[in-house]
Amino acid sequence: MSSLKQGEKTIQVSGLEASSRSLLIAHLFSSLTRPLIVITNTEESASPLFEDLRALSGENQVCLFPSWGIEPYELKTPYPENSGGRLECLGQLRRANPLLVVTTLKAVIEKTITPEVLEASSIMLREGIDFGHENLAAKLARLNFNRVPLVEEVGDFAVRGGIIDFFPNSSEYPIRIEFWGDAVESLRLFSINTQRSKRRLSEFSLWPQREFLIDRSELSRKLKSSPEMLSPESKELLRDERGFEGLEWFAPFLGIPQATIFDYLPKDTIVVPEEAELLASGLKDFIQLASSARSDMVEKYGPLPPLEASYFLPAEGDSGSEGNSLWETIDSYQRLNLEDLALKGDAIRIETHPQPSDSSLGQFKKRLEDYLSEGMEVFVCCANAGQRERIGELLDQFSGRVNLPVAELEGGFIFPEARLAVLTDHQIFPRHRIRERRRRFKEGIALQSYTSLTEGDYVVHIDFGIGKYRGLEPNTI
Structure with a gap:
């Protein structure tokens, strides 16, 4: 932390296991009182980190900036749940209070509404x-x-x-x-x-309902004045009565201003890339995927904006990191790189270990006695107040010596140098745990029959959340 306070540009930290990464990030955010953005490679790694940080830093201090939730050049409108999360996060960043943002590489490179338009339309x-x-x-x-x-x-x-x-x-x-x-x-x-x-x-x-805004009269005028850029198929798609389907992909052709999340971040923001080499590799893979998808859709819909117009990239097909405006922008901020392995000699190695599994309550109690005898401060994090009461009864002999905070963390860890043991209740005994997916919308109209659906309707899947109904396809079995 002293290196960050002294203004050192790039710091590399390795050796952090389980939720020790979350604890370090939360501690830095609390101590430095500066905005902080964590960039992960996938949604799967962003979600547990986000939940950890909400538990450690407070719900009002942390926001998740998700991706659109659709594939490159799918020419669909992003899901309302994703758009709502993105716009809400951008709106919070416009306020003066420091914010801790968790996001993904894909979300970062997807263009968004400009701060000026968001301010004017809110x-x-x-x-x-x-x-x-x-x-x-x-x-x-x-x-x-x-x-x-x-x-x-x-x-x-x-x-x-x-x-x-x-x-x-x-x-x-x-x-x-x-x-x-x-x-x-x-x-x-x-x-x-x-x-x-x-x-x-x-x-x-x-906030607006979507990240790119245009009214019907202006859209009609631009569709008439851009005969070469937009094919009849693209124009038909944009005239969708339910709300300009695929508008996000044609925004560059329609002259709609675009920005990135970095346009919302103050200059004193600390950027935390998780596994920088994985991010660079993931960007190369994404560019290849997006280039292929664009080529396929051009055959169906005619001209489409190039990759660099729709994503925060330097030029179509450039998969290298050298000269990439994304990396240059990240490098302009003070940066804390979190790596699994120390790749450079000047990296800070923080030796932590994941929480061991115990086959019985007796074995777990013995482990607690060992930690306490070594002078360690022990926390057993409980998912809720009821679980805290139950764990307190099971560990009655440790009353006053073991802390039982209500904080649902992804995984416990041991930090010997700091004499700290942070354990989770769900790891006391070996058992599978599924973290319930947080849903933005709590209810909707129940369908009497699938025939009530029309193409383009939003629906809620019991497992996968918000989706858009695209019709039925007969399959021969």
């Missing part, structure tokens, strides 16, 4: 403010909400007398605003299924 709704009933309805339409008779899914808004309902992608439930004249009288979360209020809100930050 609204802070509060009880008592004069905003105007008709003004809000017009604003929701400009932010790509769809006006419907009754709000049923994310992205809908409905007007009923002095009440406006809308379902933003940054909220777990839809929101109902009641007006008294032009003044906002109340804001409430409500249930789609029962239409009853769930909780009153004092204020709500309303």
Whole structure:
């Protein structure tokens, strides 16, 4: 930490096992009170790190900046859950308070809304403010909400007398605003299924529904004025009545301004790449995949923007890191590289070990006695208050000597040099643990039959979350 405070540009740390990485990151964030962004190679590694940091640093201090959730040049609109997470994170970065961001390589290179457009299109709704009933309805339409008779899914808004309902992608439930004249009288979360209020809100930050904005009249004008850049197939796709399907991929052709998450980061941000060589290798693989996907879609839809126009890359097909604007941008920040193995002689080696598995409670208790006899401070992290009570009863003989915090961590570790043992309750006995996937949206309209679906409808899969219905294909068995 002293090296970071002294302004050393790049620091390399290795030897961190299990959740010791999370603890180091949380400690640095707390001690330095500076923005910090962690870039992982995959969503699978970002998710447990994000959950660890939420437990260690607090939910309001940490945000996840996800990728669009779609394949390169798939020409689909990103999922509302992903767009909502991205826009909410960018909105938080616009505020003055330091933030700890967890993201992936793919999310970082995907272009996004510019800070200026986000600021101009965002609204802070509060009880008592004069905003105007008709003004809000017009604003929701400009932010790509769809006006419907009754709000049923994310992205809908409905007007009923002095009440406006809308379902933003940054909220777990839809929101109902009641007006008294032009003044906002109340804001409430409500249930789609029962239409009853769930909780009153004092204020709500309303972001756009997607990262690239354009109204229908402007889109029509640009479709007419760009005959060579856009094929008839592409124009037909963009005229989709449900909200300009695939707009994100054609943004460069339509002159829509673009930015990256780095345009939102202050200059004193600390960038933490996990396994820099893996990130470089992952970028090469991604460029090859995206180049191939683009070639396939060009055959079907005609001209498409090049890779460097849609992603934060230097030029189409350039898979090297030398001269890459992504790496140059990362290098412009103070950087903490986290590596599994020390590849350079000047790397800081922090010797930690993953939590051992014990075959019985007696063996675990003996291990605790060994740690305590060595003068180590011991923490047994519990997933919830109920589990803490249960573990406390099992370890009654260690009362006052072993700490039992409520913090669900991915994996325990031993840090001998610091005389620290951080253990997790789910590893006390060998058992498989599945971390429940955190869902952004809490409910939706249940279907009576699959025939109620039309292509383009958003649906929620019980295991995989938000998706878009693309129709049925008959298969011969």
